[in-house]
Amino acid sequence: MGNKNKTISFRVNEDAFEALRDIAEERDISLSAVFRDYVDALVAHDGQVRVVPE
Numbered sequence: 001m002g003n004k005n006k007t008i009s010f011r012v013n014e015d016a017f018e019a020l021r022d023i024a025e026e027r028d029i030s031l032s033a034v035f036r037d038y039v040d041a042l043v044a045h046d047g048q049v050r051v052v053p054e
Helices: 014-027 031-044
Strands: none
Touching: 014 031
């Protein structure tokens, strides 16, 4: 059997949503890609991700 994609849905406040959308625009990627990148990092590091300011 192949690896099937699953959908995750959750709510964030409007300010957080706008900030995430800005991040996506700055990186020239979709908002979904921002979340996929973050989830991939969480999974790869057993849920331990450190935020390092630029």
